[in-house]
Amino acid sequence: MWIRVGGLLGFMLSASLTAGADDLAVIVNSQSGVEQLTKAEVINLFLGRQKKLPSGATALTVDLAGPNAEKQQFYARLVNKELAEINSYWARLFFSGQGSPPRQVEASEEVLDIVENNKSAIGYVEQAKVDSRVKIVYILKD
Amino acid sequence: MDRFSTRFFISILIGFWFPSVVLAEFSLGNETLFLNGFGTLGGPYNFDDRAGFIRDISQPKGARGDGVDWSIDSRLGLQGTWKPREDFESTLQLVSKYRYDGSYRPEITWAFLKYAISPNVQIRAGRLGADLYLQADSRDIGYAYLWVRPPVDYFGRLFASYLDGVDFVAARELGEGMLRGKLYAGQARETLPGDGGSEYSLDGTTVMGGHLEYQHLHWLVRISYGAIRLGDEDPLEPLLSALQSTGIPQASALAQEMSLAEKRFNFFGAGIAYDEGPLQSQLMVSRLSSESLTYPSSTAGYLSVGYRIGQWTPYLVYSRIKSEHPQRTTGLPDISPFDAINAGVSQALLAGQADQETFSLGARYDFARNVDFKLQLDWIHSRDNPSLLWIDPESDWDGRSAVLSATLDFIF
Numbered sequence: 001m002w003i004r005v006g007g008l009l010g011f012m013l014s015a016s017l018t019a020g021a022d023d024l025a026v027i028v029n030s031q032s033g034v035e036q037l038t039k040a041e042v043i044n045l046f047l048g049r050q051k052k053l054p055s056g057a058t059a060l061t062v063d064l065a066g067p068n069a070e071k072q073q074f075y076a077r078l079v080n081k082e083l084a085e086i087n088s089y090w091a092r093l094f095f096s097g098q099g100s101p102p103r104q105v106e107a108s109e110e111v112l113d114i115v116e117n118n119k120s121a122i123g124y125v126e127q128a129k130v131d132s133r134v135k136i137v138y139i140l141k142d
Numbered sequence: 143m144d145r146f147s148t149r150f151f152i153s154i155l156i157g158f159w160f161p162s163v164v165l166a167e168f169s170l171g172n173e174t175l176f177l178n179g180f181g182t183l184g185g186p187y188n189f190d191d192r193a194g195f196i197r198d199i200s201q202p203k204g205a206r207g208d209g210v211d212w213s214i215d216s217r218l219g220l221q222g223t224w225k226p227r228e229d230f231e232s233t234l235q236l237v238s239k240y241r242y243d244g245s246y247r248p249e250i251t252w253a254f255l256k257y258a259i260s261p262n263v264q265i266r267a268g269r270l271g272a273d274l275y276l277q278a279d280s281r282d283i284g285y286a287y288l289w290v291r292p293p294v295d296y297f298g299r300l301f302a303s304y305l306d307g308v309d310f311v312a313a314r315e316l317g318e319g320m321l322r323g324k325l326y327a328g329q330a331r332e333t334l335p336g337d338g339g340s341e342y343s344l345d346g347t348t349v350m351g352g353h354l355e356y357q358h359l360h361w362l363v364r365i366s367y368g369a370i371r372l373g374d375e376d377p378l379e380p381l382l383s384a385l386q387s388t389g390i391p392q393a394s395a396l397a398q399e400m401s402l403a404e405k406r407f408n409f410f411g412a413g414i415a416y417d418e419g420p421l422q423s424q425l426m427v428s429r430l431s432s433e434s435l436t437y438p439s440s441t442a443g444y445l446s447v448g449y450r451i452g453q454w455t456p457y458l459v460y461s462r463i464k465s466e467h468p469q470r471t472t473g474l475p476d477i478s479p480f481d482a483i484n485a486g487v488s489q490a491l492l493a494g495q496a497d498q499e500t501f502s503l504g505a506r507y508d509f510a511r512n513v514d515f516k517l518q519l520d521w522i523h524s525r526d527n528p529s530l531l532w533i534d535p536e537s538d539w540d541g542r543s544a545v546l547s548a549t550l551d552f553i554f
Contacts, residue, residue: 007163014554020533035312038318039368040318040319040359041318043359044315044319044320047311048358049320050262050313050315050320051258051261051262051313052260052261056261057261058228058229058261059261060228066511069513079419080418080420081419082450082453083511084453084508084511084514085147085450086507087285087512087553088285088286088287088498088514089286091180091283091285091286091553092277092280092283092287093288094221095178095180095219095221095235095280095282095283095286095553096264096271096279096280096283097231097233097252097254097256097270097271101225102226
């Protein structure tokens with residue numbers, strides 16, 4: 001019993017430590033012509049209010065699919081919203097023909113691939129996963 | 143167990159069963175064709191059996207005692223979207239819900255082509271949701287809002303949910319926020335139920351308008367204007383002809399004032415929403431000015447505040463509508479055959495009035511992905527009997543009703 005409880009506690013601790021240590025980086029293509037974004041700009045882009053990047057191109061926003069810890073952290077830190085609220089927000093816009101939610105992909109590796117290969121793409125990954133293929137334009141700290 | 147509690151028990155059971163259903167992902171990959179949908183299952187139980195509670199004036203019968211009325215809020219929508227290019231999109235949406243004729247025959251609620259002239263400038267043509275108020279074009283998507291249904295005092299009097307026409311939206315960055323303007327014009331196509339099984343077609347009705355809104359992080363401010371001109375059908379036709387044919391100037395003048403054919407209505411609306419983390423609040427007011435005594439001018443508004451606590455979001459809503467109450471007489475003596483005309487006129491004038499307030503308390507429970515459960519209690523006080531917003535109230539109804547509603551909303 002002790003071991004089980006201890007194991008669970010340890011798991012919870014390490015989970016919360018991991019979450020704390022990982023800042024989320026908003027990334028764009030290195031040729032996008034975008035150097036930096038403000039938090040307001042990131043909000044406007046990911047909530048579909050602003051449809052173009054500062055460079056003028058139509059933004060291709062890339063999001064993680066489904067219940068996902070990184071996705072949940074991203075929206076919690078960006079707008080302090082639960083994923084259910086984000087889905088509810090998009091349901092209104094999508095079913096009234098006002099726009100589609102960001103493209104949903106399964107893994108961070110896919111986000112990096114799309115951003116690397118598309119000049120107008122914008123996504124987010126844990127900062128530790130960012131490599132030289134993409135450019136960081138905003139950091140969402142814990 | 144009586145019928146009410148049996149049905150209520152079943153809806154709770156469905157609520158527990160739902161998490162195990164594998165729901166299709168509400169997401170759009172890089173495909174060009176998408177099929178999605180939304181729905182609501184549930185409804186109100188009106189503790190009062192003396193007046194029929196409706197969601198809006200498109201519904202021919204209301205909830206009055208006798209168990210949960212599944213017709214009022216339940217609906218199912220399917221949407222197909224074809225997006226071959228980033229600047230072009232085509233959407234078709236079908237919704238099955240309780241209609242003016244008492245059926246659930248699916249209707250095409252959206253069918254449009256959209257072209258983006260530039261990323262923030264778009265034009266759409268085809269069948270479009272009527273966007274007279276904030277959220278008026280998404281009233282069927284229960285999952286998109288906190289309440290069981292949009293506040294009846296505010297949205298219940300709207301008589302068109304879609305238009306065949308065009309709209310134009312342009313947005314630009316202003317400070318940290320976005321400034322957005324929309325213009326639209328189109329023809330209404332729906333049919334409304336009238337007294338005693340009669341129907342009123344909106345064919346030939348034109349609607350045009352627009353709004354300007356500014357959205358800054360947590361704030362949204364919108365002002366809107368809409369102008370409606372009804373078609374040439376008049377639901378009161380036999381009565382108006384009878385008034386005219388008397389040859390009495392006062393009666394003829396009244397027939398003209400009561401007529402709906404080709405009359406104009408102007409909508410002015412203003413709203414502000416503040417949505418910050420767990421807090422969601424909205425304050426909306428609107429004024430409808432009318433040229434017809436049969437659907438008199440009115441002012442309506444609501445205040446809604448919700449606060450998320452974990453998966454639960456309790457909310458409070460206060461809403462209010464007050465119409466003008468035209469007091470007119472025909473000038474005809476109350477003897478046969480004129481007494482029937484006098485009675486018809488007085489009934490028609492009363493049917494369009496509304497003076498009502500509602501206090502609602504509810505909670506939305508986001509218990510599973512893309513599914514929510516809602517429970518809401520409304521205390522309604524109608525100072526009018528009859529009223530635009532109630533079906534066949536009994537003459538001794540005191541205008542006070544409590545309505546308890548439970549719904550399950552989903553998207554896929």
